[in-house]
Amino acid sequence: MSKFLPAFTFGTSLRDLSQLLFALTLVLVLGTRSQTGQAGPLRWLPLARLGDQTIGTALLIPVLWLASWGLLELRERKKWNWGGMALTGALGVFTLAALLSMTVSLSADGARAFSALMLGWVVYLFVINERPPLLLPLLLVMLVQGGVAVAQFAWQREVGLYWLGEMSLDPQEPGIFVVVADGQRVLRGYGLTNYPNLLGSVLALSLLLAMPMLTRLRGWRLAWAAGACTLGALGLAASFSRSAWLALAIGLAGWGAEALSRARGQWPGRQQRMAVLLPLLVTAIFLVANRELALSRFVDIANTPTERMSLAVRGSDIDVALQVIRRHPWRGVGLGNYREAARAIRPKAFVVHNVPLLVLAELGLMGGLAWLVLALAGLRQARGSGYRLGLWAALLAVGLFDTTLWLTVSWRGAVLVALLLAAVSARPLPQPGPGPRPDPASRYTAPGLR
Numbered sequence: 001m002s003k004f005l006p007a008f009t010f011g012t013s014l015r016d017l018s019q020l021l022f023a024l025t026l027v028l029v030l031g032t033r034s035q036t037g038q039a040g041p042l043r044w045l046p047l048a049r050l051g052d053q054t055i056g057t058a059l060l061i062p063v064l065w066l067a068s069w070g071l072l073e074l075r076e077r078k079k080w081n082w083g084g085m086a087l088t089g090a091l092g093v094f095t096l097a098a099l100l101s102m103t104v105s106l107s108a109d110g111a112r113a114f115s116a117l118m119l120g121w122v123v124y125l126f127v128i129n130e131r132p133p134l135l136l137p138l139l140l141v142m143l144v145q146g147g148v149a150v151a152q153f154a155w156q157r158e159v160g161l162y163w164l165g166e167m168s169l170d171p172q173e174p175g176i177f178v179v180v181a182d183g184q185r186v187l188r189g190y191g192l193t194n195y196p197n198l199l200g201s202v203l204a205l206s207l208l209l210a211m212p213m214l215t216r217l218r219g220w221r222l223a224w225a226a227g228a229c230t231l232g233a234l235g236l237a238a239s240f241s242r243s244a245w246l247a248l249a250i251g252l253a254g255w256g257a258e259a260l261s262r263a264r265g266q267w268p269g270r271q272q273r274m275a276v277l278l279p280l281l282v283t284a285i286f287l288v289a290n291r292e293l294a295l296s297r298f299v300d301i302a303n304t305p306t307e308r309m310s311l312a313v314r315g316s317d318i319d320v321a322l323q324v325i326r327r328h329p330w331r332g333v334g335l336g337n338y339r340e341a342a343r344a345i346r347p348k349a350f351v352v353h354n355v356p357l358l359v360l361a362e363l364g365l366m367g368g369l370a371w372l373v374l375a376l377a378g379l380r381q382a383r384g385s386g387y388r389l390g391l392w393a394a395l396l397a398v399g400l401f402d403t404t405l406w407l408t409v410s411w412r413g414a415v416l417v418a419l420l421l422a423a424v425s426a427r428p429l430p431q432p433g434p435g436p437r438p439d440p441a442s443r444y445t446a447p448g449l450r
Contacts, residue, residue: 041058096370110335116409149238149239181296218271234282252390318352321352324338335362338361378421
């Protein structure tokens, strides 16, 4: 098992097939802007139409992945692994609250939100049970999303990947996210997502999951993996997403604290340390070169029109969310129904940029308590590992400022959270050092997933 997808023998094994299809699903969901009936690969080679939704051939990839995994489980009948029971149980409590909320009002948006939650469950359990190699799909996602974002920032327009769902981007158009310095509107990197904060979340979580694997690579694999992470880090910088920067900083701090606590003989080699530092060094150079744009996200924001407007919209959305909660304190408005309830109060309201408020509004008091139980369970599950604690703290921190990393908002968000849940829930990998050599597959699997 010496390659990035070590078990893939392309058709000779049902497990190999399920892992290959899972890797393709990750790249499809995280690496493209795939929306049925709207944009991206899910519209390619249409198979059917359901109302205004186009069902493309690419949707068969996740379907075939689930089918192959189901057949594998039926064939092997091995003991099922539920991961850390504290975290899995808390996730089950939250899912129950989501189901009960759907008895209040069942809508198309609610069904889509529940499908995202179920996808999150399936990804979580698949990763916990099958331990698939994650490095290659994560690197491909960073190469695509990071590369597109850097090109968009450099060219100040879209790069023409409409077939992958890229949006039309003109920094002078209203509604396009920009940073402003010296009165000039500068396009933020979107990648192949709907907006820069979502791009930032994809790249921040991909980096936090992938970078620890670099410490177990050598040779050309280490070189190109470090290059992909560097491009992903540059794309994250070009998104100018404060919440994503915060997530990366918290995750790296936890990982760094754990690394410093090890005996010196357990540290990775010099090449591996340099590979980990490369993305951070190149990103620091990028931010210094564009320091006026970066500082505009933090300094004197009250006098920057775009930042002042952003803060005003966020404040207004929080006020609307609190009104929704006051009107429906016990049972909420139902899973996925927040936008409709909010726009009944303010016609141009957006989804509130705060996960606890969104959960309280949709699921009511029971949902809010379920979210709190999940948050505390994650902290309990992560104790004893600085890396896992950093991952969980990053998720909670982003949830206070955005909903890009949440289980019911989108398929992409659900998949990202599921990968993080699996990394926090599972037992940590053996560290390099004296003693038996770890399984070579661990080089391509995030810490905590073996």
